[in-house]
Amino acid sequence: MSMPSRMPEPYGQGGGANLADILERVLDKGIVIAGDIRINLLDIELLTIKLRLIVASVDKAKEMGIDWWEDDPALSSGARRNELARENAELRERLARLEELELGRAPEESRVLKEGRASKDGSAPKDVREESP
């Protein structure tokens, strides 16, 4: 086999590719041969976890394409949940104030309203979240 003399210098950071690039290839590509020492790399707990970290699944990528922002850690993290919780608390407060106002004006009607609300209370956060803008 003839080898051309000229090859571009290796690319990558500091002469070497990053760890994810290397692991992606040596763990996930390359020829699989069952040696005498049988280790199924996917049985290794850490490896499985790390591989999942390195290589997001294709499904995930598609999911990101469809609903990318939902996948954003800054939005899906605790911060976002706190935001919703705060929002809910605020809305409940406003609703309570409105009910009080209503109560002053028309006691009959507001009691009905209040009861109606009380029965739905548990699902209130969900309602707020799903309300379409």
Added chain:
Amino acid sequence: MTGLRYVYAVCHPLGAPLQAALSGVAGDPPRLLTHRGLIAVVSHVPERDFAEEPLRRHLEDLDWLTATARAHQQVIDALTAVTTPLPLRLATVFRDDSGVRVMMEEREDDFRRVLDRLAGRVEWGVKVYVEAEAQESERAVSKPASGRDYLMQRRSRARAHEDAWQRAERFAGSLHAQLSAHADDARLHPPQNSALAEASGQNVLNAAYLVPRAESEEFVEMVDRTKGQEPGMRVELTGPWAAYSFVESAGEPGAVETGEGA
């Protein structure tokens, strides 16, 4: 030292010597085991680390795994400089030389077929990232004053992300088409997780291209020209790699990543 045999790769007999002072996994310099006109590149490794039980334990240790993966890759790199190796997956270990010979006999036809297909070719990795800064500025919005505000902001953020995503998809798609046209073969791999890859931004294209050595320089220049072409997108090139992404014969499980994706 006897120990076990760690196999890195199978290839045709080398036309040039391997670089001197090459140390393999566990520090043992790789040796060439010739059998039926093919060679296996092997290291002697101690049983205390590479027998089944200790190996399994070691693989759970990310530092050990990192060092071993780098040593493995270093040997493959050295081989790639002088020949076209078929890289084996990490931690392929046999009891002794005769175990390696038996394996080579069993897989001989397969090895020769793939070696022929890959002869004189290397793999280049190309990744496209949507820069983190672009995402950040879209996220830098004021605190919502009301639920309505919040939902509106959420929607506009979603729309901005959607735009960025679509732009990235268009860019990655046309780049992939252009590079594929100048490569003998191409594979799309799932995007890497940025946190572990220690790269900034969102990986939207993670592709491998099989390119003849003689055309590699041109290929690299082509990739270089796309860098900075599209604002907010970063193009990264790695290689030349052994043809890791192209070693599986058609129909084998490893070949399923081919096809559409990003």
